[in-house]
Amino acid sequence: MSDDEPLLRVEGLEKEYAAADGLLDRLFGSGRTVTAVDGVDLEVREGETLGLVGESGCGKSSLARSLLRLTEPTAGTVSYRGTDLTALSRSELRAVRTNVQYVPQNPGASLNPRLTVRDIVGEPLEVHDVVPPSERDARVRDLLETVGLAPGHAERYPHEFSGGQQQRLAIARALAVEPEFVVWDEPVSSLDVSVQAQILNLLADLQDEFGLSYLFIAHDLSVVAHVAERVAVMYLGKIVDVGPTEAVFDDPSHPYTAALRSAIPEPDPRWEGDRIVLEGTVPAPSDCPSGCRFHTRCPRVLSPAEYDLASDTVRAIRRLRKRLADAGNGLESVLAAPTTDENVPAAIRDEFDIPPELEDDDAERVLADALESVATGEIDDGRARLASAFATPCETDRPRLEPVGGDGDRSIACHRFDDAYADHLPNDSETRTSER
Amino acid sequence: MTRETRDRSTTDRGRIRIEGFDEAVAADRDDDAVDRWADGRTNDAETPSRGRFEDAWRRFRSNRTAVLGLAIIAALSVVAIFARPIAFSTAEYTITIQPFSLAPYDPAEMYVGPPNAGPSAAHPFGTDWAGRDLFSRVLVGGRFSLSIGVVAVALALVVGIPLGAIAGYFGGWIDELVMRVVDILYAFPFLVLAIAVVAVVGRGYWNIVAALALTGWIGYARLLRGEILSVKEREYVTAARVLGTPDRTIIARHVVPNAVAPVVVQATLNVGTVVLTAAALGFLGLGLEPSTAEWGSMLANSRDSIAAGHWHRTAFPGLAIFLFVMAINLVGDGINDALDPQGETAERRRR
Known part of the structure; x- marks a missing residue:
């Protein structure tokens, strides 16, 4: 593997769900589908944290689940260290599970209420034979200690723990297989703020200690800004903006990113709060807008080329x-x-x-x-x-995720950043460099 | 929004300082946090935590009617077991497993008293047409009725739970296949199907058990499948799949234990139904041999004697069936409430 090859590369990943299900529908083939993930390209590099943000329902979790093949993706490839996960058989996939792990959204729901902590954390050890059976108990205790729980908690049941502790249990279970890449599906969104901070610190410590790479999914931008080196912004099944965190949060960006960014509250009493309030609601994925998916709500739609308008x-x-x-x-x-x-x-x-x-x-x-x-x-x-x-071209032409700027690290899917549409920019629009 | 605040608040990485929520040494803090909980309930931090099963048992015990039902079943079982000695004989020697004999007479021995005699001190339940002691027959009859109920339901569970679990978990054509078979069997009335099976394979203890199991599993399979459809979407099942746990283990460890509670309740209640059906088969002459001391058969043999005024011949076997089925229903309800701590089902039932 060459140095510039990313740990995980997602190319053209698509996931469609059948909107109508049932025997009769299948017989008569009224194949209405909803596209939750529509051709996503992503890269996660070794040792980094990639944050994935977007509104509820934009397909973040579908993306995570289909790149892990928890649901079968409809199209596209996911290559992990050069092997295409979408082409693996069930037994080969099982072997990959020791390298790639997933921590689901709701810690309480992700722990089987009928098993003790020992059984929950010990299950991956047993399935993958990570350690010999005689050492399993000791390893479970180690893992509990690693995530900040007392080793003596092994005999307890999940319902006896608080939300933050349950999340620690879920983390211990994921770490048991000694993974190198972990997908976090909104790991802190159900926790209160002080516990969120503790868990985020824990994730950072684990990353340092074990050299893990993360795909960190969240809808809370301030959380993502804190943990991620690079951020990808998702809107209606597509990545619209991706790049280093600083660039995504500061430099001229996709209008959607700008709107999300403006929604982060500042702990500053003098904060002017120039919020960009988007019009309308997210369109239903079953009825996607033509052209740029964001054009129905975009505050910065391009104007027709012929006219010079503000x-x-x-x-x-x-x-x-x-x-x-x-x-x-x-x-x-x-x-x-x-x-x-x-x-x-x-x-x-x-x-x-x-x-x-x-x-x-x-x-x-x-x-x-x-x-x-x-x-x-x-x-x-x-x-x-x-x-x-x-x-406007926004209604008709579909923007592609194109590199922006010199180093090619930042990509944005918006016509505003495409030179071919330069004459469509509204005449008073801030030039790209000043747009911040 | 200035550049400075933005930089400070959003793009600084590293540890978050948490003031007032000091992240102390993990062991201390978490011990405190959890043990304070445990203390309130057990007053002993060293006691291993109570499992779900123990919680359910505690709730069951606090339900007096259910405990009464359990006591009746226990009493009937003890009486049935100790009614006559149990012994296995081979050509050379006989092993006596259970030497006690609560029944005063051999239930099959004729003319231990006058025929059709009413209750008396010598024969508390009276005698039947052949002068057999009804008290002894009712005690021994429990062996057949109780064991038919338990064994038939157990067999039905053995068939129904795996089929329902596989159908529900895997879905697709397996699900279609199993559920269409269930639908077909459901199209026959329960008793009629049992009668048909007994009519084809003949009488006998095991034939009756087989007939009742054959008609009983469909209910469990359908019930469990429905539960599993919702349980398999839970996140702990997703978590197990992403860990690479084989499907077999997921079903056995994560899916079935969390879906089986309603099936357990249904099965308990069904023991009563099955005993009734066995009695009905006996009554229709399709049960055990007419002379067997089985409650249903005893009822059937004495139905013409009601007109002759020999009430005791039907009353006591009938009372025994009633007592057992009622006790089973009390226990079933008790298990239902115990396994359903939110009391939703209990509330629904009350309405």
């Missing part, structure tokens, strides 16, 4: 277009309050914060025409005019 204006027009798309055929469904104003286009501009006159003359002409159509009740016509004139 990003506020672009966003305002997008809101109007969205309203028109959702609206029925009456004017009242476009405007929230019935207008007494004679000048309907002006009322619409008012409602959506569109300036009375756009900076760009061509754009202004198209917008004025479209608003006129809407005002006279021809909603369809207005909708079509706006759609053809203000279409």
